[in-house]
Amino acid sequence: MNKHSLIPPAKGKLGVLLPGMGAVTSTFIAGVELVKKGLGSPVGSVTQMQAIRLGKRYENRSPLIKDFVPLAPLERLVFGGWDFFSDDMFVAATKAGVLDAAQLAPVRKELEAIRPMSAVYDAAYIKNIRAANPKRGKTKQDLARQVIEDIEAFKRKHGCDRLVMLWCGSTEILPAPAACHEDIDAFERGLQDNDPAIPPSMIYAYAAIKTGTPYGNGAPNLSGDIPALVELAEKSGAPICGKDFKTGQTLMKTTVAPMLKARMLALSGWYSTNILGNRDGEVLDDPGSFRTKELSKMSVLDTILEPELYPELYGKFHHKVRIDYYPPRGDAKEGWDNIDIAGWLGMPMQIKINFLCRDSILAAPIVLDLVLFLDLAKRAGLKGIQEWLSFYFKSPQCREDLKPEHDLFIQHLKLKNTLRLLMGEEVLDHSGLDYYDPEKGLVPSAPPPRPAKKTKKQRAPSSVA
Numbered sequence: 001m002n003k004h005s006l007i008p009p010a011k012g013k014l015g016v017l018l019p020g021m022g023a024v025t026s027t028f029i030a031g032v033e034l035v036k037k038g039l040g041s042p043v044g045s046v047t048q049m050q051a052i053r054l055g056k057r058y059e060n061r062s063p064l065i066k067d068f069v070p071l072a073p074l075e076r077l078v079f080g081g082w083d084f085f086s087d088d089m090f091v092a093a094t095k096a097g098v099l100d101a102a103q104l105a106p107v108r109k110e111l112e113a114i115r116p117m118s119a120v121y122d123a124a125y126i127k128n129i130r131a132a133n134p135k136r137g138k139t140k141q142d143l144a145r146q147v148i149e150d151i152e153a154f155k156r157k158h159g160c161d162r163l164v165m166l167w168c169g170s171t172e173i174l175p176a177p178a179a180c181h182e183d184i185d186a187f188e189r190g191l192q193d194n195d196p197a198i199p200p201s202m203i204y205a206y207a208a209i210k211t212g213t214p215y216g217n218g219a220p221n222l223s224g225d226i227p228a229l230v231e232l233a234e235k236s237g238a239p240i241c242g243k244d245f246k247t248g249q250t251l252m253k254t255t256v257a258p259m260l261k262a263r264m265l266a267l268s269g270w271y272s273t274n275i276l277g278n279r280d281g282e283v284l285d286d287p288g289s290f291r292t293k294e295l296s297k298m299s300v301l302d303t304i305l306e307p308e309l310y311p312e313l314y315g316k317f318h319h320k321v322r323i324d325y326y327p328p329r330g331d332a333k334e335g336w337d338n339i340d341i342a343g344w345l346g347m348p349m350q351i352k353i354n355f356l357c358r359d360s361i362l363a364a365p366i367v368l369d370l371v372l373f374l375d376l377a378k379r380a381g382l383k384g385i386q387e388w389l390s391f392y393f394k395s396p397q398c399r400e401d402l403k404p405e406h407d408l409f410i411q412h413l414k415l416k417n418t419l420r421l422l423m424g425e426e427v428l429d430h431s432g433l434d435y436y437d438p439e440k441g442l443v444p445s446a447p448p449p450r451p452a453k454k455t456k457k458q459r460a461p462s463s464v465a
């Protein structure tokens with residue numbers, strides 16, 4: 001470990017609290033338990049598998065990230081969470097059908113021991129699921145208090161040193177922008193007054209952030225991405241990040257679109273369609289939840305391609321996103337992209353992508369990385385929005401006066417440079433000039449931040465650029 005780092009080591013147990021214990025959560029937990037037993041490999045996890053280059057290229061220093069930064073070891077993770085369904089994690093994983101019976105058998109005991117706590121439910125925000133045993137409370141403040149009590153009881157029961165919460169629940173319908181989202185006093189009044197603009201995911205986010213627990217959001221609903229909860233996170237010292245795990249089609253989009261722009265190839269149309277048959281697909285079959293997802297998926301191209309800078313190349317492309325619920329496929333999603341591009345002298349060309357992916361298999365390593373990095377951020381004293389974790393999200397949460405960064409490669413650089421910075425290592429500018437002329441290649445420092453204020457128009461809805 002680097003001697004310049006002041007980050008306290010990850011001692012003791014880390015409690016991982018997951019609102020929403022369906023396909024992604026059960027695949028994540030089963031995977032961690034299998035890896036711990038040496039029965040699986042954490043493929044797709046940057047924290048577990050990736051190396052990071054340090055210093056100059058000729059120094060040949062490339063430790064694994066998990067050996068470079070003080071992350072919690074997998075053996076010290078303890079899992080819990082909330083759901084409308086009372087299935088333990090073995091039953092949930094079996095029903096999700098992502099991993100088969102033979103894969104689940106060696107970790108059956110560990111999975112059966114994890115049962116969801118009763119959940120916060122509001123039928124106005126989720127149409128295709130009916131909760132069997134939701135929490136009861138006169139006000140949303142009562143419900144938030146119950147979630148805080150759950151958090152504290154879990155910590156005591158399992159002897160956790162630290163906690164992290166990550167929303168893996170279904171995609172909620174977006175609330176209309178409301179005054180109670182604007183600042184924390186208004187939000188707490190809204191909880192008391194049962195303001196309809198506070199969905200369940202905001203109640204979990206509030207409970208986590210209020211207790212200083214790092215909070216991430218894997219779905220596209222707003223949850224912690226409102227000024228009131230950002231303000232609370234800065235006060236309570238909770239690192240926060242979101243929204244919507246970047247897994248299948250958007251991963252492809254944010255990989256191919258930067259290439260088109262880097263090579264100044266024009267775009268006239270991008271048609272994306274998906275079929276999926278898991279419960280997430282069923283929830284997204286409702287137009288309200290689909291709209292939330294669509295906004296999250298649509299925002300990426302404009303931000304990457306910057307039509308305002310390149311009107312001739314990207315001024316008028318058609319972008320269409322479809323998601324169809326198709327039960328026979330289960331979690332094995334299939335995505336098609338038809339990309340109409342143009343090259344030299346405007347000559348048209350096409351790119352076709354057919355990604356036969358597995359939704360939860362792509363999401364599980366992201367959950368692991370976010371849990372470990374959010375815990376690292378907390379120990380490093382980082383609070384509020386963690387933009388360096390944009391790498392993992394379709395709709396990255398960032399300061400209100402900034403555009404989100406969608407380009408996967410810039411996001412990756414940002415993540416690795418943040419780790420270097422946290423550990424007192426040189427931040428790499430990759431210009432390479434200093435190999436040839438040591439006077440050159442110095443990174444100028446960034447200007448100081450402007451006050452974080454943005455207009456209502458920029459804010460609503462979600463972070464669509």
Ligand SMILES: NC(=O)c1ccc[n+]([C@@H]2O[C@H](COP(=O)([O-])OP(=O)(O)OC[C@H]3O[C@@H](n4cnc5c(N)ncnc54)[C@H](O)[C@@H]3O)[C@@H](O)[C@H]2O)c1
Pocket residue numbers: 019020021022023024025082083084085096119120121122126129168169170171172200201218219220244245246247248278279280283358359360362363
């Ligand atoms: N799998 C992926 O590749 C991927 C990618 C991006 C985003 N996501 C998002 O991650 C989330 C989870 O996906 P999944 O495939 O596990 O879905 P899933 O339907 O299998 O599981 C979601 C679970 O959340 C529960 N839930 C909903 N509202 C809740 C609440 N208020 N409190 C507690 N539990 C609640 C549901 O009962 C369900 O069991 C979804 O929002 C999905 O859109 C998934």
